[in-house]
Amino acid sequence: MNLLSVENIAKSYGERTLFSNISFGINQDQKIALIAKNGTGKTSLLNIITGNDTPDEGQIVSRNGIHIAFLPQEPNLNPNLTVEETIFASEAPVLKVIHNYENALKNPEDTDAYQKAFEQMDIFNAWDFETQYKQILFKLKLDNLDLKVDKLSGGQKKRLALATILINKPDLLILDEPTNHLDLEMIEWLESYFAQEKITLFMVTHDRFFLERVCNEIIELDNGQLYQYKGNYSYYLEKKDARMAAEAAAVEKAKNLYTKELDWMRRQPKARTTKSKSRIDDFYVIKEKAHQRRQEHTVQLEINMERLGSKIIEFHNVSKAFQQKVILDKFNYSFQRGERVGIIGKNGTGKSSFLNLLTKNLEPDAGKIIIGDTIKIGYYTQSGIGVKPEQKVIDVIKEFGEFIPLTKGKIISAAQLLERFMFDRKKQYDYVEKLSGGELKRLYLCTVLIQNPNFLILDEPTNDLDIVTLNVLEDFLLDFPGCLLVVSHDRYFMDKIVDHLFVFRGEGQVDDFPGNYSDYRSYEDSIVPESSQSEDKKEKKNWKKDANSALSYNEQKEYSRIERDLKKLAEQKEEMEAKFADGTITPDKVNEASEKLQKVLDEIEEKELRWMELMEKMED
Template structure:
C-alpha cells in the first residue's frame, strides 16, 4: 500500500541547488534510510515530506488521513508542561482512555468515575497499550512523569520527543538522527523495537549498525541523482561499489569512442550529408558522456603532530562527585603512547566530566592529574563551534593564522585548508550560522586538528557527520600516531578505531575492558545469570569471581598464547633447518644462535603461562 509519493520535486536556496527532479515513494511497512552528503538537503527533504517546507517544483502526494510524526533536530515541546501532559497531548483515542484512567487512580474517592474509566480500559483493551508506553518511557529513562519539560536537559527533551511519537503510533515515522542523545543501551533497545514492530520509517541516520539491522531499503542522493537499494547497509555498500565501477567503465568506453569519432570529425569535408549530420549529433552526445566525472572529493585530514614524550598523563587516586552523584572514586591510570581508548556507559555516569577532568577544565575533588610537558590536547566537545555574530567560515580558520603548518615543513593557506575540508571558495565566505549541522561539525573538526594535537579527545564526534565524512575521519584516526580517547555511541566507529574501553558502570566504578564494543557486547551477553560481580570501590575496578572460569581478559590471553606458541615453533623450526643445512655464513652463525635462544626462552615463558591458565580453567 502506497503511503506517500514524491513527484519531481526540487529545492534551492538562492543559487545553491540542493536537489532537482527527485521522485520516489514510501509504502506501508518499508523502513527506508535516506543517505546523502552534508549540505545536500537531507533535512530539507525530511521537512518537505513532513509538510513543514515547500518545494520549488513538483509535489508530495499523501494517502488520505495518513498520520505522520516527525522527530526533527529541533524540539517543539511546551516548556510549561510536564512529561505526562506532553504524552497525553494527543488525539489518540486509547491515550485519552488511559489518561482518564490515570486521573481516576489519583482520585480513588470518586468510585463512579473509577468504575467507568476501568470499564473503558477493559472495553478497548487499553492495558497492553498502557504497558507498552510505560515500557518505552522506562527504556528512555523518562520515569518521573511529573517533571517539568523546562527542567529537562537537551538530551532528555530529544528522548521525550522520540517517546511521544513512538507512543502515538503514527502511520509513518520520519526521523532525523534518532540515535543522537541516546546511550548505547537505549540505541540497542530502539534498534530491537524497530526491527520487531510493523512500522513504516523514513529516516536520516549516520549510525551504520542501525542502518544494517533496521532498514530494508536505502535511498541515496549522489551528485543530484537518486539511487535506490532494496536491502540493508551491507547490500548498499556492495551495490554502490558495483554501480560506481560500472559508471567508470561506461565513461572509459565513451572516451575510446569519442577519440574515434573526433578523428572522423576532423577528416570530414565541409559539405555534410544527412547521414553525416546525424553522426555529428551523436558525436556531441558521446562527448558529453566521455567528459563525465565523479565529484569524488573527500575530506583530506593532515596534521603536523607535535612530538609526544614518554610521560603522557598520570591519574593518581582521583575522585570527583557532584552533590550525591559519584563520578570517580580513587581512580588510577597511567596513559601510554599510542593508546586508543573508547569510553562507554549510560547517560549521567560522568563520561564527559571525565574528559573535562583530564583536560583540567574542572578540578578533581581529591587525587592528582599529572600532564606530561609535551602533551598537546585537541579537544572536540559536544558544544561544537561558537562563532562570533556575523563571522564567515574563512574568518574562523584565519584566527589560527593565514598559513597553516603541515607535515615535513610544508604549509597551506587558510582557504586551501578549507577546500580540503570540502568548503568551496564560495562557501568559505558564507556566514557560519548558514551552515548545516553537519557542515558546522566539519568546520569545528578542522579547527581542532589544525592546532596539531598529539592527544586527541573526541566527545561524540559522529553526531551530525555524514557517512562519507565519517569514513574519512575513521581512516585518519587509524593512522593517527598520538593518543586517542573517544566518547561515542556509534558502535561501528568504536569497533573500528579503539583498542580497549573504559566502561563507566556508575557510582564511580570504571572497568578497563580489553577489546572493542562488539567484544564487550559478546562478553556481556555471555555472562551466566548466576555470575556475581563484586565491586571494589577503593580502586574502582570490577572483578568477577567464579571458580573454574577464566575472566574475559584471561580467555583472550589464553587464545592468544596458543597462536603465539604455534608461530614461535615455526620460527624455531626454520632457524634450526637453516643451521643444519649449512646455509648460514660463519660470521652470522653467532647472531642466528642468539636469535634462536631468544625464541626458545619465549616459548618456555608462554608455555608456563599457558599451563597456569589451563590449570585455572580446569578449576
C-alpha cells in the same frame, strides 16, 4: 500498500540546486534510510515530505487517512506541560479511543456507542495504555512524569518527543537522526523495538549499526541523483561499489569513443548529409558522458603532530564527587604511547566529568593528574564551535594563521586547508551562522586538528557528520600516531577506532575492558545476570584475562597494537621498495633510502617475533 509517493520534486536555493526530478515511494512495513552528504538536501527532503516545506516542482501524494509523525532534530514541545501531560496532549488516535470509551461509560444507556467504543479499545490495544507509555518513558530515562518540559535538557526533550511518537504508533514514522542524544543502552533498545514492531520508517541517520540492523532499504542522494538499494547497510556498500565501478568503466569507454569521434568530426566537410548530422548529435551526447566528473571532494587530513615524549598522562588515586554522586574513586591509570581508548557508560555516570578532569577544566577532590611536558591536547567537545556574529568561515581558520603546517614540512594556506575539509572557495566566504549542523561540526573538527595535537579527545565526534565524512575521519584516526580518547554512542565508529574501553558504571566504578564495543557486548551477553549468580560480579570485574586467552590484559593491548603497527610498516616497506623499483630515487639518496628501508625491515622482524611469542602463549 503504498503510503506516500514523492513525484518528480525539485528544490533550489538561489543558484544552488539541491535535487531535481526526484521520485520514490514508501510502502507499508518498509524501513527506509536516506543517505547523503551534509548540505546536499537530506533535511530539505524530509521537510518537504512532512509538509514543513514545499518543492519548487513536483508533489507529495499520501494515502487518505494515514497518520504521519515526524521527529526533527530539534523538537518543538510546549514548555509549560509536564512529561506526562505532553503524552496526553498529542493527537494520538488511541487517546481519542480512550476518551470515547470514558464518555460511553458515563452514558451506559447508549449501548451501541458503548459496544463500538469497547471494540475500538480492543482494536487499538488501549486497555493497558498507561503501562505502555510508562514502559517507553522508563526505557528512555524519563522517570519523573511531573517534570516540566522547560526544565528538561536538550537530550531529554528529544527523547520525550521520540517517546510521544512511539506511543502514538503512527502509520508512517519519519525520523531525523533518531539516535542523537541517546546512550548506547537506549539505542540498542530502540533498535530492537523497530526491528520487532510492524512499523513503517523513513529516516536520516549516520548510525551505521542502526542502518544495518533496522533498515531493509537504503536510498542514496548522490550528486542530485537518487539510487535505491533493497537491503541493509552491508548490501548498500556492496552494490554502491559495483555501481561506482560500472560508472567509471562507462566514462572510460565514452572517453575512448569520444577521441575516435572527435577525429571524425575534424575531418568532416562543411556540407553534411542527414546521416552525418545524426552522428554529430550522437557525438555531443558522447562528449557529455566522457567529460562527466564525480564531485567527491572528500576531506583530506594531513595535519602535523607534535612529538610525544615518554610521559603521557597519569592518574594517581584520583577521586571526584558532586555531593553524594561519586564520579571517580581512587582511580589510577597511566596512558601509553599510541593508546586508543573508548569511553562508554550510561548518561550521568561521569564520562564528561572525566574528560574535564583530564583537560584541567575540573579539579579532582583527591589525588593528582600529571600531564607530560610534550603533551598537546586537542579537545573536540559536544558544545561545538563558538559562532561569532557576522564571522565568515575563512576568518575562523585565519585566527590560527594565514598558513598552516602539514606533515613532512609542507604548508598550505587557510583557504587551501578549508578546501580539504570540503569548503569550496564560495562557501569559505559564507557567514558561519548559515552553516548546517554537519558543516559546523566539520569546521570545528578542522580548528581542533590544525593545532597539531598529539593527545586527541573526541566527545561525540560523529553527531551530525555524514557517512562520507565519517569514513574519512575514521581512516585519519587509524593512522593518527598520537593518543586517542573517544566518547561516542556510534558503535561502528568505536569498533573501528579503539583498542580497549573505559566502562563507566556509576558510583565511581570504572572498569577497563580489553576490546572494542562489539567484544564488550558479546562478553556482557555471555555472562549470567548478577541477580541469578553471586560469583558473576567477581567475574565481571576480573577483565585482566580474557576467558579464551592466556594473555594478560596488557599483553592483549600489546598484541592489538603490534597487529596495527605491522600493517603500517608493511605499507611503508612496499612504498619504499616501489621507489627503488621505478628508479625515482636519485643516486645521492640511495644510501639514505637503503638505511631507512633496513630500519623498517628490522622493526618488522622485531615486531613479528614478539607477535609470534604472544600467539604461542595464546595457544598454550
